[in-house]
Amino acid sequence: MFWKREAAVVAAALAGVAAGAIKAAQAGDLQACCVDLEERIAELEATTAHKGNRKLELNISGQVNEGILFWDDGRESNASVVTNESSRTRLRVEGAAKISSDWKAGYRIEIGVRAANSKRFTQDKPQEGAGIDLRHSYWYIDSKTYGRLTLGHTGGAGEGVTEINLAQSKSAAKYSDMEDLGLGLAMRLSNGLYSNGSGTTTSGAFTWRRLIRDSGVQPGEGRRADIIKYETPEWNGFTLIANWGEDDFWETGIGYKGKVGGFKIAAGIAYGESSEIKTATSTVGIDCMAQNAQGIPPGSGRDAHCQQWGGSISIMHEASGLYANFAAGKTHDDLIRRSGPTFSNADPDSSFWAVEGGLERALLSDVSPAFGKTTLFGQYYDLDGGASARSTFDGDAILGTGLTSYGGGIVQGIVDKEIQLYALARHYRGSVTTTAGSPDMKPLDIFMAGAIVRF
Amino acid sequence: MTSVFKKSVAPLAVMAALGAGAAISGPAAAADLGGDCCADLEERIAELEATAARKGNRKVSLTVSGWVNEMVMFWDDGTESNTYVGTNGLEQSRVKFSGKAKIDKDWSAGYTIELGVKGGDSGAFAQDDTGSANSISVRKSYWYLKSESLGQVSVGQNGTSTYHLLDDVNGFSNLRNYSDAEAAAVALGSFELRDNNGNTVGGLLWKDALRGFNNSTPGQSGRRNVVRYDTPEFAGFSASASWGEDDMWDTSLSYVNKALGDFGVAAQVGYGESSDPGATKCGSNALKCTWWGAAGTIIHNPTGLFVYGGYGSQELEDLPVAVSEATSDFWIIQGGIVQKWMPLGKTTIFGEFRHDDAGSNLGKTESADIDYWAAGVVQNIDAAAMDVYLIYRNASGDVVEDGAATATKLDDFDLIQLGARIQF
Numbered sequence: 001m002f003w004k005r006e007a008a009v010v011a012a013a014l015a016g017v018a019a020g021a022i023k024a025a026q027a028g029d030l031q032a033c034c035v036d037l038e039e040r041i042a043e044l045e046a047t048t049a050h051k052g053n054r055k056l057e058l059n060i061s062g063q064v065n066e067g068i069l070f071w072d073d074g075r076e077s078n079a080s081v082v083t084n085e086s087s088r089t090r091l092r093v094e095g096a097a098k099i100s101s102d103w104k105a106g107y108r109i110e111i112g113v114r115a116a117n118s119k120r121f122t123q124d125k126p127q128e129g130a131g132i133d134l135r136h137s138y139w140y141i142d143s144k145t146y147g148r149l150t151l152g153h154t155g156g157a158g159e160g161v162t163e164i165n166l167a168q169s170k171s172a173a174k175y176s177d178m179e180d181l182g183l184g185l186a187m188r189l190s191n192g193l194y195s196n197g198s199g200t201t202t203s204g205a206f207t208w209r210r211l212i213r214d215s216g217v218q219p220g221e222g223r224r225a226d227i228i229k230y231e232t233p234e235w236n237g238f239t240l241i242a243n244w245g246e247d248d249f250w251e252t253g254i255g256y257k258g259k260v261g262g263f264k265i266a267a268g269i270a271y272g273e274s275s276e277i278k279t280a281t282s283t284v285g286i287d288c289m290a291q292n293a294q295g296i297p298p299g300s301g302r303d304a305h306c307q308q309w310g311g312s313i314s315i316m317h318e319a320s321g322l323y324a325n326f327a328a329g330k331t332h333d334d335l336i337r338r339s340g341p342t343f344s345n346a347d348p349d350s351s352f353w354a355v356e357g358g359l360e361r362a363l364l365s366d367v368s369p370a371f372g373k374t375t376l377f378g379q380y381y382d383l384d385g386g387a388s389a390r391s392t393f394d395g396d397a398i399l400g401t402g403l404t405s406y407g408g409g410i411v412q413g414i415v416d417k418e419i420q421l422y423a424l425a426r427h428y429r430g431s432v433t434t435t436a437g438s439p440d441m442k443p444l445d446i447f448m449a450g451a452i453v454r455f
Numbered sequence: 456m457t458s459v460f461k462k463s464v465a466p467l468a469v470m471a472a473l474g475a476g477a478a479i480s481g482p483a484a485a486a487d488l489g490g491d492c493c494a495d496l497e498e499r500i501a502e503l504e505a506t507a508a509r510k511g512n513r514k515v516s517l518t519v520s521g522w523v524n525e526m527v528m529f530w531d532d533g534t535e536s537n538t539y540v541g542t543n544g545l546e547q548s549r550v551k552f553s554g555k556a557k558i559d560k561d562w563s564a565g566y567t568i569e570l571g572v573k574g575g576d577s578g579a580f581a582q583d584d585t586g587s588a589n590s591i592s593v594r595k596s597y598w599y600l601k602s603e604s605l606g607q608v609s610v611g612q613n614g615t616s617t618y619h620l621l622d623d624v625n626g627f628s629n630l631r632n633y634s635d636a637e638a639a640a641v642a643l644g645s646f647e648l649r650d651n652n653g654n655t656v657g658g659l660l661w662k663d664a665l666r667g668f669n670n671s672t673p674g675q676s677g678r679r680n681v682v683r684y685d686t687p688e689f690a691g692f693s694a695s696a697s698w699g700e701d702d703m704w705d706t707s708l709s710y711v712n713k714a715l716g717d718f719g720v721a722a723q724v725g726y727g728e729s730s731d732p733g734a735t736k737c738g739s740n741a742l743k744c745t746w747w748g749a750a751g752t753i754i755h756n757p758t759g760l761f762v763y764g765g766y767g768s769q770e771l772e773d774l775p776v777a778v779s780e781a782t783s784d785f786w787i788i789q790g791g792i793v794q795k796w797m798p799l800g801k802t803t804i805f806g807e808f809r810h811d812d813a814g815s816n817l818g819k820t821e822s823a824d825i826d827y828w829a830a831g832v833v834q835n836i837d838a839a840a841m842d843v844y845l846i847y848r849n850a851s852g853d854v855v856e857d858g859a860a861t862a863t864k865l866d867d868f869d870l871i872q873l874g875a876r877i878q879f
Contacts, residue, residue, distance in 0.1 A: 033493040040500050048507040052520025052551070055840040056879040060508050060519065093519065093550060095879050097839040099799075105839035107523040107877045109550055109572055111591060134572050134589040137548045139523045139841070139877045151540065151874065152525035152548075153574025153589065226540040226575035226585065228527060245540045246575070247585045277583065284587075 056107070057095030064089045065171065067422070067450015069118055071182050074442030075192040080126040082118040084450055085180040087171040089113040090135060102144050108154075110136035118448075119209065119216065120184040122202040128184060135224060143233075150229040156243035156285060157229075157253030157270040158222020162310040162327040164266050167360045168375040168411040171452050172422035175356035175379040176312065176327040178405050179216035182446040183208035187430060190440035195394050206393050208444060211401040211430050212350075212383060213331060214390045215287045219350040219383075220310020220329015222251055222272060225285035241270070249274035249285040262318050269311030275303050289350075290335040290343075290389040305334040321361035321373075328353040331386075339389035342397040342435060346387030350401075354381040364412070372413025372420075379426075381405040396434035403430045423449040515566075516554040523548045524632070526844075526874020528577055532646060533866035534653035539585045543874055544578025545641045546632040547571050549594060561603050567613075569595040577872075578670075581645045581660075594678060606686045613683055616695040617676040617705040617725040618669075621750040621765035621787070624721045627713075628754065628761050628793050629803045629833050632876060633844045636750065636765050636787050639809050639827040640671035642848055642870055649866045656863055657819075657856050664823040664854045664865075666783030666813040667746075667769055673783045673811075674748025674767020676705055676727055703729035705746075714756070722751035742773035759794040763787075771814070779821040779855070780814035800835030811852075818857055825852035825865075831872075840878040847871050 051058035065087055070079040083089050090113060096106030112135045120129025138152025162176045174180060186194045186205035194205035209216035217223060227245030237258030244250040253270025274286035288306035310329030317323065330351040337343050358377030365371055385401030392398065409424025428444040510517035524543045530536060542548050549572060555565030571594040579586035597611025622635035644662035647655045665671035681699030696706040705727025713719045726747040750765030768784035791805030806829070813823040831846030848870050853862040 033497075037493070037496050037500060040504065044500070044503055044507060046513040047509050048503075049510045049517040049519055052518060052879055053840050055838060056877070058519060058879050093521070093879070097841075099836060099838045105836065105841050105877060107879060109521070109523060109548060111572070132591055134574060134591055137523055137525065137542060137572050137574050139525055139875055141875075151527065152523060153542070226525075226542075226587065228540055246587065247537060247539060 051095075056097045058093060059095055060091070060093050061455060062089070062091040062110075063087070063452055063454040065450065065452040066115065067118075067448050069182060070447045071185060072445045073123065073185055073188050074444070075188055076123055078123070080116065080121065082116040082121060082126075083114045083130075084172070084448070084452070085114075085117065085119040086174050086177070087452065089115070092136075096142075104142050105140065106142065107139045108136045110134075117184065118181055119179045122184055122186055122207070124202045145233065147230060147232045150227075150231070153224060153226050154229065155224045156222050156227050156245070156272075157241040157251040158220070158272050158286070158308070158310060159224060160221075161253055161255075161268045161270040162218055162221045162312045162329045162354075164268055164312040164314045164327070165325050165356065166264055166266055166314040166316045167323050167325070167356075167358060167377065168373060168413060168417065168420055169356065169358065169377045169379075169409065169422075171420060172411050172450075173379065173407070173409060173424045173426070173448075175325055175377075176218055176329075176352070176354040176381065177221070178218070178381055178383070178403060178426075178428070179209045179212055181424075181426060181448060182444065183212075183216060183428070185444060187432075187444075188442040190442060192442070195439075196392070197394070206391065206432070208403075208428065208430060210388070210391050211385055211403045211432070212352075213287065213385060214289055214388045217287055218310075218329055218352050219331040220270075220308050220352075222270065222310075223285055223287070225249070227285065246276050246285050249276050251285070259318075264316045264318055265313070267311070267313035269309070271307070271309045273305075273307045275305050277304055286331075288335070289331075289333045289386065290339045307332050307334075316360065321359050323358055323360060325356040326354070333386065336387050336389055340397075343387055343389060343399075346397075347400045348386055350384070350386040352381065352383040354379065356380075370414055372416050374413070375411040376408075377411075378408040379406065393432050393434045394436070394439070396436040398432060398434055400433040401431065402433075403428065405429070418454045419451065421449075421451045423447075510554075515556040515564075518553050519550065520553070520879060521548070521550040521569075522546075522876050522878040524874065524876040525574065526577065526872050528580065528642075528870055528872050528874075530580070530643070530646070530868070530870040532582065532649050532868050533651075534649055535582055537582075539575060539577070539580050541575030541577045541580065541586050542573040543633075543872070543876070544573065544576050544586075545635070545638050546876070547573050547576070551595075555601075563601050564599065565601065566598045567595050569593075578641050579645050582647055584645070586645070597683075602687075604687060606684060609683045609685075610681075612678055612680050613697075614678050615676040615681050615697040615699070615703070615705050615727070616683065616707040617674070617727045617746065617748065618678060620675045620707055620723055620725040620748045621672070621767055622675070624723045624750040624752050624765065625763045625789070626721060627719050627752055628763065628789075628791060628805065629801060629835060629842065630763075630789070630791075630805055633833055633842070634789070634805065634807060634829060634831060634846060636767070636809075637667075637670040637672035637675065639807075639829060639848055639850065640665050640667070640811075642872065643850055643868050644671050646868065648854065649868075650863050651866050653866065656854060656865070659819060659854065659856070661825075661850070661868070663816055663819045664813060664852075665811055665825060666816060666823075667767065667785070668744070672767060673769035673785055674725075674746050674765075676703070676746070679703065700729070701731045703727065703731055717756050719754040719756055720751070722749070724749040744772060745770050754793070759792045761791060761793065763789040769814075774817075776817070778815035778817065783812065783814035785809060785811040785813075800837035802835070803833040805832075806830040816857075820857055821855040821859065822862075823852060823854040824862075825850060841875055843875045845871070845873050 065084040092110040094108040117129030138154045140150040142148040186202040198205035227243045229243035232240040242252040251272035255268040288304035308331035312327035314325045336348045356379045360375040363374040383403040388398040407426030411422040529538045551569040553567040576586035597613040599609035601607040667673035669677040681697040683697035691712045698704040707725030709723045746769040748767035752763040754761035766786045787809040789807035793803040809827040811825040829848040833844045850868040
């Protein structure tokens, strides 16, 4: 039939036109697409940094955390720009490579930066403690089945175990680490003078951080050190950790991260022991207060020995953003009472507890989508410090210390959590019990405002 | 006329057209060139644009590389033993920033900044010290101008021409970074010497008894602030000369041929002088020192059997006082096999012996004779650019203390290193 033949011709013609049109359109689109992609690839080739080989990833990341810290020590007040030690400025390179479906290997090198040190500056030296140092340098081998083995300079089971915090406040002001913000300042006696005969200059004066086990590290908390560390694979949110290193200390701990009902929970607890001798230049995993470098001579058979435990938990109600953190830790020093007759009845234990509560919600999301979460928080900290065989106070042996602190603040996230603005205030009150009594000390107040930018 | 076919053809034509179009584009073309392909590339490029690190300008390249080299070391000095964790000080962990720009067909310019990082420094391990002085240091910082026909000139902190003069030859066996010529001396250098009764020997360290101003290995220099010239390679040969500090200079000649028949061959010889004892650490009272060294290696490529050997010497000159032995020298021989016995990567098994005839260390020693031997295995994990190593070392000998007439026999020192280096 004619119509059938006509229809076939028309269909064929249309098919040809359509095919041509599609081909042309495709070619046109493809050409445009290729030109655009070519330009963008050329731009990347010209402007990007390259890595050393094709096998391992290389990620460069880090953060800058700087702010203005105002302080009032009861006699003098001042303000300076400092690096916030709560989560200080740093630069990190890290990566990994897959060996098989179960195994991979990776590394991290992380360099810490302190333009001015918020936990070391003094009334006379605003730049005290500035510089760069090595935070991490390690490699690891990781199996999904058997866990991860890490070797190098890094933190063990006790590192951060008393500082667990699901809220943004962890980067601005740790609720359990008081040393970080202003405790390099020298303490003032009630008459306004410094201790240890220093009078009106801070050189040699007893500083606030010395209240906390002399080193400033809270009881129960670990440190980064040269260690070998094993971590089990995660099981229902739980991970077991054990590490050993230096000469010698070891730790073991358990961590948890998960959700229960409508709550996010993170928690950890760790125990450690140390017989490590601290020298003038060494970094130790667990810092024992009494040891041969502080009056107990080498070869006396009385190497340093101490034990500690610490833990913390953070719970956040996802729907409301209400959260609470709690931390505690204790360190026992076996040798403190053998450091001399003065210490025969001294307190061998240092312990602390700390709590933080607050609200973390996207309160400003209606103002602009650029705003992330807002965190409002309050903190309380209490230290019952033991005797110190290292430092003296006005020439008298230190038999015990105390430190309490309360404070609060606000953290505002911008661009999710990559930029955070913060402002906070703290009030510190410290005490020292010596063989001569307990002198009255002036309290310390600080206020800090700053920002952390992550890259 | 409005025929019925108009109503019926249109759908047919469209169907035909779609069919033809589909036929033309085809499944393969759709996958390779169609919108999905562009969308995929678009996504991948957008991801790169969002995540790739950028460099300072468009003209000079930037490559970030380096490695992490951490280990566990057990040691036993005959009286005391212990185990430490730390950075392998032989070739410490590091981050390197390097790049170059082409100026024309013949000329290019470039730079290197290399930062060394150490946790516990194994080079500082001692009986009472885990080497825990964490540090970040500038290893290299220099720029260079290079001509393909005339060679390369570099200025800045860099290896001199005799830097790793003996070590760098040991490149075929994958032992260069784990057991080179200076490895034995670096491993125990900061430990105190003990005599056969377990007593320390005048507070001397192994590196006090050994000589060689760079890593206790005569014949080699270190990284210094120098101007360095390297010739282009010619038939496997290249030469180098450097000058700097106040004053030192050295020069070297190298040959490398990876496929000389069934063999790979490499050799290097060099000579240097310094009148700057502070920079070259030849000795606190030395006014001048000279050094030279030579090393070579050969590997049978089909079997992986290799032999490496080297000799180095250092002489103190123009001394204000007479010394027992102004010259210190050492030699090393190493042999083994490197083969890919498993898919994971190549395995190297080796043994080595080193002997030091160390001269005077003013105010500390008159002389020393030290023997080392070592054996070990290095396993490469190719997929992760990683080498795992296990090495045993033993050192023994005797030392004549400053002013002493007789030698003190030293107790053996044993150590085991287990670690890995991962490169990025």
